[in-house]
Structure formats: C-alpha cells, structure tokens
Amino acid sequence: MSKKKAMTGAEAAATAMKQINPDVVAAYPITPQTPVVMKFSEFVNDGEVDTEMIRVESEHSAMSACVGASAAGARAMTATASAGLALMWEVVGVASGSRLPIVMNVVNRALSAPINIHCDHSDSMGARDLSWIQLYSEDAQEAYENTILAVKLAEHPEVQLPAMVSQDGFITSHGVQNVTVYSTDKIKKFLGERKPIKALLDVDDPVTMGPLQLQDYYFETKKQQDNAMEKARQVYIDTGKELSKITGNDYGFVEAYNLDSAEYVIVTISSTAGTVKSVIDKMDNPKIGLLKIRMFRPFPYEEVARLLEDKKAVAILDRSESFGADAPIYGEVKNALYNAKSHPKLQSYIFGLGGRDIYEKDIENVFESLLKEDIEDKKRYIGVRE
C-alpha cells in the first residue's frame, strides 16, 4: 500500500534509506546533506531500522567505514555534498576500485572557493570518472525512488559498483513536495538481502581485498570496471522495470518531454528539468521539447543520439563548469552525436553556479534563441553579469 506524504527531498532520501534498512550507515553532516542523515539518525534512534549508525569524524572516514562494512559483506550507505565529497575523494575511488556496491546520496552543492553552500553540480560532476554509477533526480519523488533502485543496481552480480544518487541542494533537499511512499514490505521484497560474491567476514572462504596491484595487474582490474559499467546499462533497465511493478513509474536512461514533435530541444538534468517542463507547457509550442538525463554514468550515448539526431537545434544546460573545456553534459551530448546520421546545431549554456536562480523567463529565452537558430560555437552563461 502506498501513501502520499509531504516531505523534503532530504527526507525522501532518508525515507528510502529507512525502507532499505542498510546494515551500516557512516556519515558526517555537511550542508545541505545534513537533513538526510539527521532524519535517518532519528529512524535509528526510534528503532525503525536495524542499522549500525557510525558517527565518524570526517567524510574521508565516512567512506572508509562504508568500504570496510561493504567489504565485510554488509549493505552500506552514506550521504554527502560538496566539500564532503571532495574530502572523501581518495576513498570514493577505493570503493569503486574494490567493486563495493555502496550507495551514496549526494545533495549537490557548489565547491569552494569562494565558499558557497548552494546548488550546482560541480561536486558530483567532478567525480564522474571515479567509476560510480550516477543517477540525477529531478524532485523528491525521484530521489526516493532512485535511491531504492540504486541499491539493487549496484549490488547486481554483474555490476558490483557503487552508485551516487544526486538531488539539487536546497531546491530539492529542503523544498517540501508530495511524495508517494510505497509499501516497505514491497520495497524489502524487491531488494532482498545483499548477497556479496565474496565477503571478508566469510571465514570459510577467506579473501584479501584491496591489495597492491602494479604494472602487472592494475590495468586488467580497471578494464573489468569499465565492463561492469557497460553491463550496468541493461541491469538498470531491467531493475527499473521490476521497480516499476511497485511504483508504476518508468526508469529510462533519459526522460523525453514533448520530444516527438519537437525540433528545438533543451537537454538538462535534475530540478531544472522541472522548470523546463513548466515552460514547455506555458509556451504551448509543439516544436519545443526536453530531454532530461537521468543516468549520467554510464552515459546513455545511443539513446541520446537516437532521440536528438533529427532535431534542428539543441541547447544543453549544464549546472557545472569544465574550465577550459566543454561542460560535462554538453561534452557528452556532442560525443553521442558524432556517429549519428545527422547532427542538430548545439549550444552550450552554463547556468546556476553557486545556486544562482534559474527562472522560467531564462528558459523561455533559451527556447526563443533556439527557435531562431541563434547558435554560436562557444559557451553562453545564463544571467552572469559582465
């Protein structure tokens, strides 16, 4: 039985964690992730979960504790943001390199300096090459469902990779929305218990995890990681179909909104996708549409190419920079189209860094420029002052 409840994105993520009931959660508070762990620690305190909650002294330790727990065979989770993700960086790579299916909520926040607590995607986008699956959530509902899906996807025997589930700091994490919470029994049945391939605490089958590998074997281990990422595509689709039986929702690599009839398209991720949908509804022009990227790692090149190749012009809106290079989403969309049968014109936009608001008017202006095919071969910045 499902229930509608008003809650923030942070509480939605914590509610997913409650239903997942992980064996271990190790976390350190950082704005705007704090309410995820705060709410979850209430569940621990109230005995609503059996989780061993480890209150560590830093994010580096949080991820280290998760690595230890996951290697031991436990289902381990954490959450972080911004500087916290930056501080745990070394161990983030240890988790994926050791093939430990840890799931981490990332409440996206700008990176220092200048110090800033508000939303952009520099934190998780910076971690895009660390061999973690990355799912981006448009709203609280998606943050909730993606967290549940990520656990099953990460733990799949053919995948065995950690996963990040992102939601926009403050915009989603602190904004109250209606969230449909599904039956805990059904979620528990969907997930089952973690069945690790090997576990450190299995004394009948002793193994060593995390040993040294030099020129002779390191390269092979990295190749395995890429193979696992490739396999994660199909496992994501299959797992999504299974979760769909409970939720009734679709879990594609991308979400297409008004895309069939559209000739002019905006590509973006997370909460801004919601703003774009609203603008599309108001502008009421069949020629405009949205392609929302839900899964950024592995990146859905084929689907993006198939959905965009016959369009006239596409604007890609990135909420993070790649200084001196193409912005993350723009770069991937451009890559995706290289082998396509035809190419739409592409325009890169950077927006919303450090939590700068993006208004419907801004999105409307992007569509107006697209409709005029006003495109240039350089980044544009929405709302930056000269």
Place this chain on the structure above:
Amino acid sequence: MSESQKKGYKEIPIGGMITKAGSSAEFKTGDWKSFTPVWEKEKCIHCMICPAYCPEDCIPKKDGKRLETDFDMCKGCGICAEVCPVKCIEMKEQGDSDE
C-alpha cells in the same frame, strides 16, 4: 613471471581481490633490492638475531644454524646487517641482481 603466464581480465577476480590464503609466498620480491646482504659464514656465531628481525622471514634456519638468505624474497632492507652483533653481514650495492 613471463607475459604469457599472466592472467587476463576475464580470468582474475574483480576488484583486485585475492581469493587464496598465503599467496604472498608466491610473490617474489627479491628483484626489488638495490643492496644485497653478503654473509661472511665463517664469522657468523649463529646467534639467531638476524632471522628474528628479518621482516620477510627469508633467512632460513636449520639445526641451530642460520643458512644463506633466500634471495628470491630478500628486499635488501639491511636490517640483518644492522642487528648483527659480530658484523658478519655487509650490504653491497649490486643493482637488482638476485644472485
């Protein structure tokens, strides 16, 4: 180990995992050394201090006597020479020769 003996990515456990206990004995670390312990057998009093200190446990013992260092394993750390009370071990620079 020659190139042809090394396993491919499809054959090895994931994540660099080692699925066998005691496998470090198969990892010959002798070619790491740049200094080699040269043992003056006649001067040795077989006090057994060096085998006790050897971090690689690569100085074999038999019937109350120490034997020649196992150069397949010796990393050339020089601790044996340092702790020897009669100074019968000298560390000699020999590149990565494993004798």
